[in-house]
Amino acid sequence: MSTPKQATELSYEEARDQLVGVVRELESGSVPLSEAMRLWERGEVLAAICQRWLDGARATIERAKSVQAG
Amino acid sequence: MPLESSPEQPQPLRVVVNALKDYVERTGAIWVEGQVIQLTRRAGQVTQFLTLRDKLAEVSVKISTTTAVLDAAGPLVEGQVVTAWVRPTLWSRSGSLTFECRDIRPSGEGRLLAHLEQTKRALQAEGLFASELKKPLPFLPRRIGLVTAEASAAERDVIENVRRRWPAAVFEIRYALMQGANCALDVADAVAVLDKHPEVDVIVIARGGGSLEDLLPFSDAGLARAVFAARTPVVSAIGHETDTPILDLVADVRASTPTDAAKRVVPDAAAEAERVAQARLRSEQAILGRLASEQRQLDALRSRPVLRDPSATIDIAAQRLHDLAGRLGRAIGVRLDGEADTLTHTIARVRALSPQATLQRGYAILSTADGVTITSVTDVMPDETIVARLLDGEIAAAVIDVEPADQPSDENEEP
Numbered sequence: 473m474s475t476p477k478q479a480t481e482l483s484y485e486e487a488r489d490q491l492v493g494v495v496r497e498l499e500s501g502s503v504p505l506s507e508a509m510r511l512w513e514r515g516e517v518l519a520a521i522c523q524r525w526l527d528g529a530r531a532t533i534e535r536a537k538s539v540q541a542g
Numbered sequence: 543m544p545l546e547s548s549p550e551q552p553q554p555l556r557v558v559v560n561a562l563k564d565y566v567e568r569t570g571a572i573w574v575e576g577q578v579i580q581l582t583r584r585a586g587q588v589t590q591f592l593t594l595r596d597k598l599a600e601v602s603v604k605i606s607t608t609t610a611v612l613d614a615a616g617p618l619v620e621g622q623v624v625t626a627w628v629r630p631t632l633w634s635r636s637g638s639l640t641f642e643c644r645d646i647r648p649s650g651e652g653r654l655l656a657h658l659e660q661t662k663r664a665l666q667a668e669g670l671f672a673s674e675l676k677k678p679l680p681f682l683p684r685r686i687g688l689v690t691a692e693a694s695a696a697e698r699d700v701i702e703n704v705r706r707r708w709p710a711a712v713f714e715i716r717y718a719l720m721q722g723a724n725c726a727l728d729v730a731d732a733v734a735v736l737d738k739h740p741e742v743d744v745i746v747i748a749r750g751g752g753s754l755e756d757l758l759p760f761s762d763a764g765l766a767r768a769v770f771a772a773r774t775p776v777v778s779a780i781g782h783e784t785d786t787p788i789l790d791l792v793a794d795v796r797a798s799t800p801t802d803a804a805k806r807v808v809p810d811a812a813a814e815a816e817r818v819a820q821a822r823l824r825s826e827q828a829i830l831g832r833l834a835s836e837q838r839q840l841d842a843l844r845s846r847p848v849l850r851d852p853s854a855t856i857d858i859a860a861q862r863l864h865d866l867a868g869r870l871g872r873a874i875g876v877r878l879d880g881e882a883d884t885l886t887h888t889i890a891r892v893r894a895l896s897p898q899a900t901l902q903r904g905y906a907i908l909s910t911a912d913g914v915t916i917t918s919v920t921d922v923m924p925d926e927t928i929v930a931r932l933l934d935g936e937i938a939a940a941v942i943d944v945e946p947a948d949q950p951s952d953e954n955e956e957p
Contacts, residue, residue: 484836491843498848505859512852519849522840529833533826 482518484525491518556634563632566639571629575649576602578622583612594641597623607643615646617659625649654754658761662788665763670770671791677775679795679806683743685714686807687736687774689729692717696748696800700779703804708811714742720749726762730769737772744807745772747789748779748800760787769793779803901933919944 482490494515497503503511545561547553576594579602583590590612595602605628612618628641648656665671686704690697697715704711716732719725729747736745747769749760759765760780769776769792778793779800790796797803847854893899897907908916911927922928922941930937 488836488840488843491840495843495846495848499846501858505856508856508859509852512849515849519840519844522836526833526837526840529829533829533833537826 487521566632605643676794680743685712685741687742687745688715689732690748691720696750699800708808725759726765737774746777751782760789766792907931
């Protein structure tokens with residue numbers, strides 16, 4: 473990651489890929505302690521973005537289906 | 543012409559045959575009407591043979607003729623009704639009866655068909671029927687051009703069947719004469735008008751069944767050329783399944799009947815709606831499946847220990863710290879122990895060197911009143927005050943007498 477984008481600009485795929493990266497770094501154990509805390513916080517933010525995206529997508533489909541049926 | 547004969551006085555065969563030959567050939571040439579059966583042209587031969595059959599009765603004869611005569615007759619097909627000018631001939635060698643034909647021509651209906659055949663061949667040679675030039679029909683035409691007779695069964699058939707398949711179909715109808723002398727021109731005009739219409743994406747020419755004469759205009763060369771020239775695809779729906787006017791060959795699509803044409807020009811709305819519903823269902827299932835899979839992946843990531851319980855990272859660091867502290871403590875302890883040992887040894891050595899032990903054994907340290915240690919009897923004089931340092935204090939004493947120990951040299955006896 474050269475320049476990390478603002479969290480709000482990330483696509484679902486970007487957020488998920490970054491989350492995978494965070495987990496990998498933390499699990500390697502080679503991260504300094506102060507850095508580890510920061511990483512964990514970023515991981516939580518990324519996971520929240522992904523979940524929001526998935527929930528939004530499901531809601532869109534449900535809406536479209538109800539419009540179709542109604 | 544009676545010939546006398548009896549079993550005792552028979553006539554020679556040749557006489558009989560020759561007599562018959564005379565009789566037959568006296569008939570002379572005659573025009574006959576019949577159907578052509580078995581016409582096989584032999585290439586490179588002058589003499590050609592065909593069989594002529596009566597139109598109604600089971601009577602057929604062999605006709606011999608020449609290539610020139612056949613060529614002059616125009617295209618002849620088997621089953622065709624012809625009139626032929628024939629001369630009966632009896633061959634004396636074989637006794638067989640043949641007819642020599644000097645002229646043969648299609649009769650009545652045969653002439654019509656022959657003319658049609660000629661037209662067809664000419665147009666084919668011009669390439670009007672070429673399959674690669676046929677235009678595909680649009681899937682869903684904006685408007686359907688229709689050339690037909692007003693209030694005819696064909697018109698009704700086309701419109702009803704199209705609307706049944708695709709209720710929203712829009713027609714652009716040009717009524718035309720569909721038989722008679724002006725039919726070909728009328729239909730050609732209608733086609734041209736519809737072709738110019740910007741929204742007409744397909745043209746259907748529809749006419750119900752009829753006799754050969756009725757359908758003749760649809761084999762007109764001019765009409766064929768007009769249809770060929772049209773940029774819009776043309777569907778020919780003339781007569782019944784078995785009728786094949788030339789229009790069928792030049793059109794982009796040949797429908798066997800007006801009803802069949804309806805099937806070709808519009809899709810079936812019900813079938814299409816079903817297909818769309820299916821596609822929609824499948825795409826919905828696909829996206830839901832994808833979302834479920836992504837959700838599973840996300841859940842898996844989130845349940846990893848490093849994310850779920852970040853204190854684990856801290857615990858690991860704390861553990862490392864604890865280990866290091868332990869090592870530190872042990873390390874310093876070892877060092878201190880070492881130092882303590884060294885110290886103990888040094889103290890022992892110092893102690894060993896100290897005069898305390900000597901004093902403890904009862905020795906005294908003598909020194910002058912000035913504090914200078916006396917190490918020799920020569921350091922003092924009688925009556926001099928000296929100090930004796932014992933373990934537990936000092937004694938001030940005076941020298942009473944000095945007595946050197948037995949020495950080999952006497953220099954110490956100097957007063």
